[in-house]
Amino acid sequence: MGISSMGSEGEVTKAGAQTDRTVAMARALGITASLGARFACLFADHEHDAYLHPARGGRWQYRCPAAPRSYGLAEVLANLAYGRAKTRSRVELARCHERLRYLAGLLLPRPTPELPASLSPTARRVGEGFRLLAGLRDEQWGDDPFTFAREFVMAYCDVTNEQARRGVEGLERAGLMIGAGWNGRARLWRRGWSEVRG
Ligand SMILES: [Zn+2]
Numbered sequence: 001m002g003i004s005s006m007g008s009e010g011e012v013t014k015a016g017a018q019t020d021r022t023v024a025m026a027r028a029l030g031i032t033a034s035l036g037a038r039f040a041c042l043f044a045d046h047e048h049d050a051y052l053h054p055a056r057g058g059r060w061q062y063r064c065p066a067a068p069r070s071y072g073l074a075e076v077l078a079n080l081a082y083g084r085a086k087t088r089s090r091v092e093l094a095r096c097h098e099r100l101r102y103l104a105g106l107l108l109p110r111p112t113p114e115l116p117a118s119l120s121p122t123a124r125r126v127g128e129g130f131r132l133l134a135g136l137r138d139e140q141w142g143d144d145p146f147t148f149a150r151e152f153v154m155a156y157c158d159v160t161n162e163q164a165r166r167g168v169e170g171l172e173r174a175g176l177m178i179g180a181g182w183n184g185r186a187r188l189w190r191r192g193w194s195e196v197r198g
């Protein structure tokens with residue numbers, strides 16, 4: 001019995017909704033086992049079982065026996081996309097969390113314009129990622145510039161280093177990404193379109 005089941009009906013419903021969201025996000029990662037049950041670890045060449053366990057705040061975390069600590073579900077998505085575990089910045093994790101919620105059907109991107117037909121296949125691929133990122137990004141940030149760093153592009157758009165470089169160049173040339181200065185060594189960007197009201 002969880003504490004929530006002793007609280008008001010509203011609290012029970014809230015806990016239930018949290019569980020539903022966790023199940024949806026786990027499914028999006030490819031985990032079909034029920035919450036808490038063991039499944040084959042998702043990380044490449046890991047030949048053992050992993051499991052999800054509840055953590056602080058009612059969120060569930062991923063436990064791989066080879067990892068030094070449990071991972072949040074967005075972090076699992078990041079580790080799978082990058083092909084390795086690494087500590088990610090809060091900003092990066094926020095983007096991965098939005099993407100996971102999108103994959104789980106819990107978050108819809110705001111409408112963004114179609115990409116121009118003139119883009120190269122590489123620029124198109126990176127452009128689709130950039131569009132999704134901009135469309136999913138929390139509205140609270142408005143038109144604040146954001147980073148779209150090479151390694152992140154490679155993971156988010158599933159492209160090589162060279163494709164990421166050429167893709168970003170193509171999008172900048174097409175006016176879809178607009179340079180907005182630097183944050184340390186990271187280039188900052190704005191989307192090159194105004195928000196489409198849907
Ligand atoms: Zn593992």
